[in-house]
Amino acid sequence: MPGITYLKGDATCPQAKGTKIICHVCNDAGGWGKGFVLALSARWAGPETAYRAWYATGDGFAPGAVQFVPVERYIWVANVIGQRGTKTGSSGPPVRYDAIAKGLQVVGQRALELGASVHMPRIGCGLAGGQWAKVEPLVQRHLCETGVAVTVYDFE
Template sequence: MPRLSEPCPPHGLSVVRGDATSPHAPGPKIIAHVCNDRGGWGKGFVLALSRRWPEPERDYRAWYRARAGNDFGLGAVRLVRVRPDTWVANMVAQHGTRRGRGGGPPIRYEAVAACLRALAAHADELGATVHMPRIGCGLAGGRWERIQPLVEAELLARGVRVTVYDTD
């Protein structure tokens, strides 16, 4: 069971120490994470997902390969069911995989907001809670100070309970 590391308001953001791939909550759960728009899957949080379930990676790669005929791109979200009560949300919010010549990080905050907006609709439809690492803050180079307000505006303000998992 994760240990609480920050107090959480009644309908706010919970931050716990633990593994985001193993959420401890009753009912339907969505594990959300950020993917890139180049079809790359092989570093960061996705490795933990792939160790637990093959389906999110398989679906992401197929979605990317067929991108000419689907909605794959920045701001898009696909839910992949991995257990009867658990889905993984592959959220495309990172442009490329490295800092460009301009030096900016690959995270795209507008895409994060769009993904979270779509995620809120999925969570509402499923009656699910959302679980995530500090999305966009690892390899994508984002800053939690910019992402947390997006989580608050797009998920919490719509009544979706969110738990963020920090690793030990």
């Protein structure tokens, strides 16, 4: 069973051979303009365009849902809806751990189908306000324990 590999670097430049999925957390409010998504958009237009179209149609757009966007021959971006809104409110930060868990299950299934490794920043822990101590076990359970290799990037 593979564990999580931690690297200093840019998750939009995954360090592995073969097929790769870049996984990140999106909000359910249609907002794309702060945090890790800026790095994605600077590299590829597709993930933002696909997310905005998905939000506009509402087709399957819900917490825990995942949209896979091919960006290069062997690279996919997984837009995971794991955040409620964009601001901390009376119900706490926007992160939704249950939605991230559900999304990671879907990402894990796709990774196994594609024979892909998964690459990510510390999802749900930036603007979403989550705690890595709560997200890391979800990554372990839904990706690593199913045989998916995971690399987490800390941007310098």
